[in-house]
Amino acid sequence: MNLDFSPQELQFRDEVRAWIKEAFDPGLKALMARTKNGYLDKEGQVRWQKKLFERGWAAPNWPEEYGGPGWSPAQRYLFQAETAAAGCPxxxxxxxxMVAPVIMKYGTPAQKARFLPPILRSDIWWCQGYSEPNSGSDLASLQMRAERGNDAHGEHYILNGSKIWTTHAQWAxxxxxxxxxxxxARRQDGISFVLVDMRTPGITVAPLPTLDGPVEGQQEVNxxxxxxxxxxxxxxxxEEGLGWTYAKYLLEFERGGSYGPMLRQQLAKVARIAEKEPGEDGARLLDDPGFRRKLAELHMRAAALEASELRLFSNVSSGTSIGAASSMLKLVGTETIQAISELAVEAAGPYALPFVQDGWGELQGRATGPKVGPDYAAPLAPRYFNYRKASIYAGSNEIQRNIIAKLVLGL
Ligand SMILES: Cc1cc2nc3c(=O)[nH]c(=O)nc-3n(C[C@H](O)[C@H](O)[C@H](O)COP(=O)(O)OP(=O)(O)OC[C@H]3O[C@@H](n4cnc5c(N)ncnc54)[C@H](O)[C@@H]3O)c2cc1C
Known part of the structure; x- marks a missing residue:
């Protein structure tokens, strides 16, 4: 088996590298240095995504007929690896x-024409209204009412209830x-999938605080x-009542992202910190056998995951998902990113924690106390706390284990 990239693929890689050098400008880099989870504030996020759109690379996974770049699995992988290695948003x-593949597969021609072009241009921001206060893992128990009516303005639903943990709803x-x-009907059969304009009267968005502390421009859930x-x-x-089918299809895409390149980039960062930080005996932490073993174990986990991702993704064409196997990637990917964020805090030692408050203030130009460590340590504690979410969102990891047992292993 030949795992080398072809000359054309290497040329493509160089093209991506050259583009990143130009497009990932100092302003975006400064925002990325502060991020606790890879996302920027809305303005920075849209600026980056519009740059991708202008280059024709906004939607590597979309089929060409809707504006995808028509890449091979190898090109999609190289693009992801290069953007991750450069630390791009x-x-x-x-x-x-998430919603685009559902609209492509189940939407009407009018819905496709209305929504897909502005999604591709990042002109509209979306949020996901699945979870409710008493319906998370047991999503089919959701209660938000939609009563059907008809008046002079046409057929409509009237929605009453609430959604929770809605990421970036304040921007949507x-x-x-x-x-x-x-x-x-049976619980799953009484659910429908609707698109709601967030400017409609009667909608209120309330922020929920998270463990990683308030950071300007980075409010996450609501x-x-x-x-x-x-x-x-x-x-x-x-169709009305078939929303559960569309919702499950969407989840395959939500869970089916690739983690490998991002994990490698995060591990390289940990190694750079350990190169600078001394251990208890004053020697470089990176030379400590115990620390090296932990780092090596995480490298192996990341490499094994990446090999599985490459195997799974090479079998699907653009616009399709890998099905229930996405649960395996979500499970291993999120557990590994949590372990890496933990090792990063261990590597930075005492510098990681005091920066939870003062470090963020410092980076935002409103320092509240003396600087106690180097800038690279500033996002480490917020990142560690933030990534506790990874084994909960998109369906908790316990639920992923249930899905793997049933649909992948057939138990
Ligand atoms: C940061 C973050 C962002 C999120 N963003 C969104 C969003 O944008 N939109 C959205 O709709 N939702 C979002 N969610 C919600 C997320 O999908 C739910 O939190 C998740 O599905 C778990 O549901 P729950 O919080 O109600 O916990 P519960 O379902 O109450 O679970 C509590 C605990 O019990 C375990 N458990 C439950 N059932 C089982 C079972 N059958 N077998 C084994 N263990 C079980 C769970 O694993 C968990 O540990 C987000 C969550 C977080 C943390």
Whole structure:
């Protein structure tokens, strides 16, 4: 088996590298230095995504007919590896990677024409309205009511209830939302998938604080309240009552991202910190056998995951998902990123923690105390706390284990 890249693929890699050098400008780099989770504030995020759009690279996983670049699996991998290695921002997944494939597969021609072009241009921001206060892992128990009506303005649903843990709802123009349109049927059959304009009267977005502390421009999760919110029936995707099918299809894309290149980049960062920081005996931490063993184990986990990703992704063409195998990648990817963020804190030692408050203030130009360590340590503690979420969102890792047992191992 020949695992080398062809000369054309290497030429493509160089093209990506050259583009990143230009596009990933000092302003974006400064924002990335502060990020706790790979995302920027909305303005920075949109600026980056629009640069990708202008180059024709906004949606590597979309089929060409909708504006995808028509890359081979090797090109998609190289693009991801290069952007991760350079520390570029993560693309917001809700529009481009999550709702877009559902609209492509189940939307009407009118819905495709209305939503796909502005998603590709990053002109509209999306949020995901799945979880409710009492419906997370057991999502099919969701209660948000959608009563159907008809008046002079046309057929519509009236939504009442609330969604929770809604990432970046405060920035969103649209929400893709699961609602209950029938209580008579089996729980899964009474759910519909609707697209809600976030400017509709009756919607309130309330921020929820997180463990990593408040950081300007980086509010992450919210609760969204709906009081008599009117949604035209034409905004429903597919058939009424079949929303569960579309919702599960979307989750394959939410969980089916690749982690390998990002893990390698994070491990390289940990090694750089350990190169600078002395251990207890004053020697370089990187030379400590115990630390080296931990680092090597994580490298092996990341390499094994990347090999699985390459195997799985090389079998699917653009616009398709890897199915239930996405649960394996989500499980191993998130556990490894958590372990790396933990090792990073260990490597930075006492510098990591005091920067939770003062470091962020310092980086935002409003220092509240003396600087206690180098800048590279500033985002480490917030990042460590932030990544505790990774084994919960997109379906908790316990739920992923259940899915793997049932659908991958057939137990
Ligand atoms: C940072 C973050 C961002 C998020 N963003 C969004 C978003 O944008 N949109 C959205 O809709 N949701 C979002 N979520 C919600 C996320 O999908 C849910 O938190 C998740 O599905 C778990 O649901 P829950 O919080 O209600 O926990 P619960 O379902 O109450 O689970 C509690 C615990 O019990 C375990 N458990 C539950 N059932 C089982 C079972 N059958 N077998 C074994 N263990 C079980 C779980 O693993 C967990 O440890 C986000 C969550 C986080 C943390």
């Amino acid at each position: 993560t693309v917001s997944p809700m529009g481009l990677k 123009d649209w929400m893709f939302c699961l609602v209950r349109t029938s209580r008579d 609760q969204v309240f709906f009081e008599d919110v009117r949604v035209p029936v034409e905004n429903r995707i597919g």
